[in-house]
Amino acid sequence: MTSAPRVIVVGSGIAGLTVALHAAASGCRVTVVTKDVLEHANTRYAQGGIAGVMFADDRVEDHIHDTLVAGAGLGDEAAVRVLATEGPERIRELVALGVAFDRDEHGEFRKGLEAAHSYPRILHSGGDATGTEIERALVAAVRATAATVIEHAFLVDLVVEVGRVCGIRILRDARDGHAGTPDELRADAVVLATGGIGELFAHSTNPAVATGDGIAAAIRAGAAVADLEFVQFHPTVLAAGDAFLVSEAVRGEGATLIDEDGHRFVFDDHPDGELAPRDVVARAIARVMRQQDGRPVLLDATAIPATDADARAAWLRERFPTIDNAMRERGLDWARVPVPVTPAAHYLMGGIVTDLEGRSSLPGLYAVGETARTGVHGANRLASNSLLEGAVFGARAGDAIATDAASGLWPAEARDGISPVPSGGVTGSPVAPALTFSRAALQDLMWENASLVRDEEGLTHAASVLANWRAQARSPRTEREYEDENLLLVAQHVVAAARARRASAGAHFRRDAELAVVR
Numbered sequence: 001m002t003s004a005p006r007v008i009v010v011g012s013g014i015a016g017l018t019v020a021l022h023a024a025a026s027g028c029r030v031t032v033v034t035k036d037v038l039e040h041a042n043t044r045y046a047q048g049g050i051a052g053v054m055f056a057d058d059r060v061e062d063h064i065h066d067t068l069v070a071g072a073g074l075g076d077e078a079a080v081r082v083l084a085t086e087g088p089e090r091i092r093e094l095v096a097l098g099v100a101f102d103r104d105e106h107g108e109f110r111k112g113l114e115a116a117h118s119y120p121r122i123l124h125s126g127g128d129a130t131g132t133e134i135e136r137a138l139v140a141a142v143r144a145t146a147a148t149v150i151e152h153a154f155l156v157d158l159v160v161e162v163g164r165v166c167g168i169r170i171l172r173d174a175r176d177g178h179a180g181t182p183d184e185l186r187a188d189a190v191v192l193a194t195g196g197i198g199e200l201f202a203h204s205t206n207p208a209v210a211t212g213d214g215i216a217a218a219i220r221a222g223a224a225v226a227d228l229e230f231v232q233f234h235p236t237v238l239a240a241g242d243a244f245l246v247s248e249a250v251r252g253e254g255a256t257l258i259d260e261d262g263h264r265f266v267f268d269d270h271p272d273g274e275l276a277p278r279d280v281v282a283r284a285i286a287r288v289m290r291q292q293d294g295r296p297v298l299l300d301a302t303a304i305p306a307t308d309a310d311a312r313a314a315w316l317r318e319r320f321p322t323i324d325n326a327m328r329e330r331g332l333d334w335a336r337v338p339v340p341v342t343p344a345a346h347y348l349m350g351g352i353v354t355d356l357e358g359r360s361s362l363p364g365l366y367a368v369g370e371t372a373r374t375g376v377h378g379a380n381r382l383a384s385n386s387l388l389e390g391a392v393f394g395a396r397a398g399d400a401i402a403t404d405a406a407s408g409l410w411p412a413e414a415r416d417g418i419s420p421v422p423s424g425g426v427t428g429s430p431v432a433p434a435l436t437f438s439r440a441a442l443q444d445l446m447w448e449n450a451s452l453v454r455d456e457e458g459l460t461h462a463a464s465v466l467a468n469w470r471a472q473a474r475s476p477r478t479e480r481e482y483e484d485e486n487l488l489l490v491a492q493h494v495v496a497a498a499r500a501r502r503a504s505a506g507a508h509f510r511r512d513a514e515l516a517v518v519r
Contacts, residue, residue, distance in 0.1 A: 004029045005405035008168055008187040010155050010214060013041035014131075015369025015390035016193030017138040018090075019358075020147055022398025023191075028405070030147040031185065033170060035194075035209050037151050038139050042195045042206060042370065043387070046131025047247035047322060049101075049112055049124040050094075050391070051384035052087040058119045060084045067385060070116045070277050071349075071378020072506035074227075079375040082356055083385065083392050090391035091123065098137045101125050113252040114383035115275040120252075122384045128247050128320045134387065154479045155213050156182045158190060158221045158365065165190050165221065165364035171479060189364055189401050192218060192352065193394070196370040197231070197490050199439070199483070201345035202447035205234050205245040214371045216486035218352045219493060224361040226373050227350025228490070229497035229508045232381050233452050234346035235281040239296035241330045243344055246299060246323055248383050251275060253319065254304040257297055258338060259288045265297070279380050279507040282343040286452045289342065298338035309336045343452060347386060349377040349507065350497070358397030359404075366401065368394045379506025437469040439484060442491065450495055455512040459499045466492050 005028045009016045012034040024030045032038070053060050063084040068075045095101065101123045102110040112122035125133035143149070152173050159167035168190055169182040194214030198206025219225055235257075236246040251257070251274040259265050269284040270276035276284075285297050306312035313335035317324045327334045352360050352367035354374055360367050369390045376389055435441060445465055449458035469488055476482040504513045 005189060005401060006187040007031070007189045007191065007401055008033060008185055009191045009193060010034075010168065011041065011193030011195060011369070011371070012038045012139070013043035013193060013195060013369055013390060014134055014138060014387055015371075015394040016041070016191065017135075017142050018391050018394030019191050019193065019366075019368055019398040019401075020142050021138070021145065022395050023401050024145045024147055026399060026402030028402055030145070031150065031187070032142065032147055033150045033153050033155065033168070033185070035152070035154055035213070038142070038149055039135060040207070040209065041135060042210060043131045043138075043390070044135040045205070045207060045245070046134075046387055047128040047245060047320075048114060048249055049122040049130045049384050050091060050134070050387040051114075051117065051121050051382070052091045052123065052388060053084065053121060054088055054091060054109055054123065055111065055119075055121065058121050062118050063087075063121065066116060066118050067376065067382045068378065070380050070382035071376075072380055073378065074505060075378030076375025079356060082396075083376045083389060086392045086395075087388045090388070090395055093395070094134060094137065094391065097141050099125060099134055101130075102127065112249055113275075114248045115251065115281070116272070116277045116382055117384075122249065122252075124249065126321065127318065128249065128322045131387065154482060155194065155217055156482060158217050159184060159186070160221050160362070163363065165362055171482070188405060189366060191358065191366040191368060191397060191401070192371050193367070193369045194371050196348040196351075197487070197494070198345050200443065200446050200487055200491055200494070201231075201451060202440075202443040203237065203243060203342065203344035205237055205243065205344050205346045211483040211486055212490035213483070213486050214367065215351055216489045218360065218362070218365065218367065219489060221362060221365070223365055224353040225351060225493065226353050227379075227497070228348070228494045229501050230349035230377070230379050230506060231345060231451070231494070232278055232347040232349060232507045233282040233343040235278060235285050235343050236299055236341040237344040238326070238330065238332075239340040239342045240332060244323075244326045244330075245344070245346070246339075246341060247320070248278070250299070250301060250320060250323065255299055255301040256303045257281070257285065257341075258300050259297055260292055260295065277380055277506075278346075278383065279509065283452055283509060285341070285343050296340035296342045299334075299341045300338040301334045302336060302338065312336075345451065347381055349373070349379065349381055354393075356393075356396060357400035358393055359400065366397050368397050379508060435465055435468070437472065437484075439487070442469070442484075442487060446491055446494070450491075450498055452509065454498050454508070454510050456499065456510075457512075459495055462495050463492070463499065466495060
C-alpha cells in the first residue's frame with residue numbers, strides 16, 4: 001500500500017482517542033466519528049482512577065494476580081500480562097500529554113486503594129475527576145493532530161465487501177426525531193470504540209449514549225462476540241435524585257455499608273467486607289434490599305476517621321469534590337449522616353472478540369475499550385482497570401493498524417490467534433404475552449430478569465419477550481429508533497449468553513445453579 005492507510009475510529013473515549021493518536025503518529029489518515037461531541041464519552045464520567053504499577057514497592061505480578069482473581073479465574077492471562085506490564089508506560093504517556101494526577105506534598109503520586117487490589121496502586125486526578133482530566137488531555141491532543149473529527153454522527157452499520165470491513169454508514173447530525181439517508185465513509189480499517197450497553201438496564205451509571213451501537217453493528221456484520229453475560233453492576237449509586245455513582249475509592253478511604261439496623265452486612269458474604277470484588281458487594285446490597293422491602297442500604301462516610309464532623313466534611317470536599325458537590329445538590333450531608341445507595345449497571349466485560357492488537361475476527365475491523373472483549377476482565381473487572389485497558393490496548397491497536405497496512409495483512413490471515421467464542425445462539429419463541437415495546441419496558445425487563453441475579457425462568461421469559469419485540473420491529477429511520485434496534489439485538493445476545501452459562505461466575509450469578517462459584 002503506497003498511500004497512507006485510512007482509519008476510521010468510532011468513539012471518543014480513552015480507547016478511541018488513544019487509537020487515533022497512535023495511528024496518526026504512525027502515518028495513518030485518521031477520522032474520528034463520535035455520536036455526540038468529542039468530549040462526551042464514558043471516560044469523562046470515570047470518578048475512580050487508573051490502576052498501574054507506578055511505585056517501587058508494588059509488583060507487576062501482584063497486579064496480574066489481583067486482576068485474575070477478580071475475574072473469577074476466567075481472564076486471559078496473556079492479555080492481563082500485557083495490561084499490567086505495559087500499563088506504566090501508558091500512564092507516563094498520559095502524564096506527558098498533560099494529565100495532572102494527584103500528588104502529595106513531596107510531589108509523588110498519591111496512592112489510592114480500591115476493592116480487590118492488594119496494593120494502593122490507583123492514581124486519581126482532581127480527587128474524583130480522573131476521567132474528566134484524561135478526556136480533556138486526550139481531546140486536546142487529538143485536535144492538535146491532522147485527524148478529521150465528525151461530531152453528532154450516529155453509526156448505522158459497517159460496510160462489508162468480500163468478507164472485509166471497508167467503511168461505515170453514518171447518520172449525520174443525528175438527533176431524536178431527525179431522519180435522513182445514511183452517508184457512507186470508506187476506510188482501510190475501522191476501529192469500534194463505542195463503549196458499553198448501560199442503556200439496556202433500568203438503573204445505570206452510564207450516559208444515555210451507551211446503547212451498544214458498535215457491538216450491534218459487529219454482530220450484524222458477523223464478527224465474533226463473547227462474554228456478554230458478564231455485566232458488572234456498581235454497588236454504590238445514590239438512591240436520591242438522578243442516578244449518581246459514588247466511587248469505590250470512598251470505601252477505599254474507610255466508608256462502610258450498613259443496613260437499616262446499622263449492621264455492616266457485606267462481611268456476611270465475604271471476609272474483605274466493603275472491599276470485596278464488586279459483584280459480591282453488589283449482590284450483598286441486593287440481598288439486603290430484598291430483606292428491607294426494596295429500600296436502599298446506607299453508605300456511611302461518617303466511619304472515615306476525623307477529629308469531628310466539620311473536619312470530615314472539609315476532607316471529603318477536598319478528596320471527593322465531584323461527589324461532595326452531588327451530595328450537596330441533593331441535600332445530603334454525608335459527613336454527618338449515612339446516604340442511601342443501590343447497585344446499577346456499570347460496565348460490560350464482554351464484547352467483540354479481539355486479539356492482543358485489537359483485531360476482530362472480521363478483516364479490517366478492530367475494537368477497543370468497553371466495546372471489545374480482550375479477555376483482561378474475565379467474569380468481573382478489577383476496579384480502575386478499565387481506563388488502563390483503554391490506554392494499553394488502544395495504543396496497541398493504533399500501532400498495529402499501520403503495521404498491518406505495511407505488511408499487507410488486511411485479509412483473514414491477520415486474525416491468527418483469535419478463537420471466536422460466540423455468545424450463544426439467540427433463541428426464544430416470539431409467542432410471549434403481548435407487551436408493548438418501549439425503551440423503559442426493555443430496561444425493566446432486563447433489570448428484572450438479566451441483572452444481578454438470574455435464573456432460567458426469568459431468562460426464558462426475557463428471551464420470549466425480546467423475540468416478540470424483534471418480530472414486530474419496523475425499519476429504523478431516526479437515531480432513537482436505530483438505538484432501540486441495537487439495544488434489542490444486544491439484549492437478545494446477553495440473554496442467550498446468560499442462558500448458555502449455567503454455572504455462576506463473577507458478575508454472572510444464577511440462583512438456580514447447582515454449584516455457584518464461591519471465592
